[in-house]
Amino acid sequence: MQSRGNKEPPLSPKERLAALRARLAEAGVQGFVIPRSDEHLGEYVPPSGERLAWLTGFTGSAGMAIVLPDRAAVFTDGRYTLQVRAQTDPALWECRHITEEPAAEWLKAHAQGLAIGYDPWLHAAPAIERLAVPGVRLVPLAANPVDAVWRDRPAAPMAEAVPHPLAFAGKPAAEKRAEAAAALREAGEDAAILADPHSLAWLLNIRGGDLAHTPLALGFALLHADARVELFMAPAKVPAQTRAHLGNEVVVRPREELPQALDALRGLRVRVDAEATPAWFPDRLREAGASISAGEDPCRMPRACKNPTEREGARAAHRRDAVAMARFLHWFAREAPGGGLTEISAAARLLEFRRGGEHFRAESFPAISGAGEHGAIVHYRVTPESDRRIAPNEVYLIDSGAQYLDGTTDITRTLWTGPGEAPAAVKDRATRVLKGHIALATACFPAGVAGPHLDAFARRALWDAGLDYDHGTGHGVGSFLSVHEGPAAFSRAARIVPLREGMILSDEPGFYAAGEYGIRLENLLLVVPAELPLATRPFLRFETLTLAPFDRALIEPALLTAAERAWLDAYHARVLAEVGPLLEPDVAAWLATACAPL
Incomplete structure (x- = not known):
């Protein structure tokens, strides 16, 4: 995940595509799928996870690319139709609407007889299943070939995980762990995979700075049915204060120890939220001899309420x-x-x-x-x-x-x-x-x-x-x-x-x-x-x-019913009553006018 730190100049868009194709040939596949997501499958990714943007130039928040030996395409939805064409080189990339021409249909039309690689850390298993079409072989790769050719790739974020005070969290982490573990026991499950950093943040009452606008500390966890947690996160990200906050029932382990941790689950029943978990996890659990139980991340609904x-x-x-x-x-x-x-x-x-x-x-x-x-x-x-x-x-x-x-x-x-x-x-x-x-x-x-x-x-x-x-x-x-x-x-x-x-x-x-x-x-x-x-x-x-x-200059009162006008007047009266006293006089006077009855 670290930048290679060499002095070579960055590759041009054409060179990036050529270098990737050379790596694919070395890996024994003829194509590769590049999603927008990182290992946590979330909406927001750190600079080190912006593989799609680095390879194609497209910086939208949703999309994917597929590279074949003689053609390549970027798929996105209608929000980004103009942006994707403006940011990609038409000599290198076809632009496709992901709903009008799904990636699977494009593969079916253009990749017959080919082996198409994918990184199992960057796709949920159902996402891979949706790409499966007759005549195309999908192959999980042990290493991501984009990372191998991305010379100036930023280092993985290393912001510290910090305690989120109980005054804001409202419930101790130990109580949350106990309740989530009880849900596993009730379902007859021995453990659950937590791949969503939001779940780590909520369950353990921690926050971080690995993303620009969402206070997450990126990592993975195993929640056991006895309420123990194995937290897989770079130890340098977890200072002494946070370790003390986590307590003895939360063990911090490097991410590199995930494979042996999953191997230790042989014979146990493990919950996996299929859509929110990289395909690598169920693949490894099956290899380890664990039983996979399909179910929602046990932190998701409690976090929402x-x-x-x-x-x-x-x-x-x-x-x-x-x-x-x-x-x-x-x-x-x-x-x-x-x-x-x-x-x-x-x-x-x-x-x-x-x-x-x-x-x-x-x-x-x-x-x-x-x-x-x-x-x-x-x-x-x-x-x-x-x-x-x-x-x-x-x-x-x-x-x-x-x-x-x-x-x-x-x-x-x-x-x-x-x-x-x-x-x-x-x-x-x-x-x-x-x-x-x-x-x-x-x-x-x-x-x-x-x-x-x-x-x-x-x-x-x-x-x-x-x-x-x-x-x-x-x-x-x-x-x-x-x-x-x-x-x-x-x-x-x-x-x-x-x-x-x-x-x-x-x-x-x-x-x-x-x-x-x-x-x-x-x-x-x-x-x-x-x-x-x-x-x-x-x-x-x-x-x-x-x-x-709401800006009254854009409101046509004649279109509002009596009940709608009453709601709007009551809402504005509430705004004035709760916010007005907190403002300086000139702003409060303006607010009084803006909130006057319609």
Whole structure:
């Protein structure tokens, strides 16, 4: 995992592809699959895991590449159609839409009779199964050939793992281990593989700095049914303070000892979360003579259901974040009509406001700061090359969040820059998005209902006009962990996971006019019990955590029902009451105007 430290110049894109093909020939295969993921199969990877970007030039957060002797292709979804073509050399790489032409179909058409290698550390077993087609042999390789030719590969991250105080975690690690171990015993299992660093962070009450926006210490673990844990992490990453925090029932071992640790499980029943675990683990367990039990990571659902301390932490973090947002929105309202701001300068100012908040640690993701047509790109990331002036009288979208020790935030507001009035069509679309946001935020539903069942609530007002948006309506959010957390989500494509008390999810419907503007309105919601007088079974509802006004310049009151107007007025009154007293007089005065009844 370390950089080779030689003085040779970096390879050109053409040379990288040629060098990889030479390595494949030495390994006895004719092709190779390169995913975006690293060994932990997560959304975010450290620089040392950016193999897809190094080889192809494509830097999007989702995709894969396949290299054959005489052709190569990059596969990604519709979010990155323009980006992948801009970042890759068409003389070297074909660009393919991963849903319209799946990688398996491309292999079937172009790789008949070939042996295609893959790194079993970088793919879950089901992902490999989805690539299997007749006439193509998939071969696990002992060493990754990309790593062999990546001369200037960054070193693996080595940030220290640090204790996450009980004041923020809310439950001792020993208690979490005992409960997770009890779940294994109840299922008749002897151990579980933990490949997701979020599970290590939650289970052991530790955090780290191996990733830019998510406070993780990368590693693996074996959870045993007697509540012991073997933590596979570079010992240098675990200082004495953290070892003392972990206690005697958690043993730190180098990652190189994983093979013999799995060999020691011969004859035992081991839980493996297939989709969240590299294929190397079930392969090695079978070789060792262990019995594999398919099941979800035992930390995933308990992590998603925040305990009372984490819920209070989320409320406190959002109040702090609301102060930063109010200062930003006040500043933006004053400066934007003059046309002197850019996408980068606006995002930087919001980050500056957040940095002053107690317990602030980092952004929870790079801010999506998009003016005009850039706002219509759902996952737009401003760069010095794409940065553009925020002009007067246009739509500006800012999607951002922060990591605080007591909670993770994520908020999107769409703003009219002024000084003129927004066009009627823009106000119509923005108000329909707001109506959808309110519909989901105010939903009450019986226990057992899942995110996909509620997704349509947020789309109804758009559907009524023949409009829609092509992303999910919301995702789970961690507690000083990832801003994208499973297993629950508001999406037609999400699996059916009943919502439970303590889950935090985003509510973010949108509308995007390609080449013109984008609208998205996002608050975070906490799942809480609902007290309904006629209910004969448990019901749930949402508590809104995010506290920031919606831009009234983009609201058409005539489109709102009386109930929607009442919700909006009550929400704004709450924002003013909770946030106003924490602000300096000029910002508080602006907030009072922004939160006045509609």
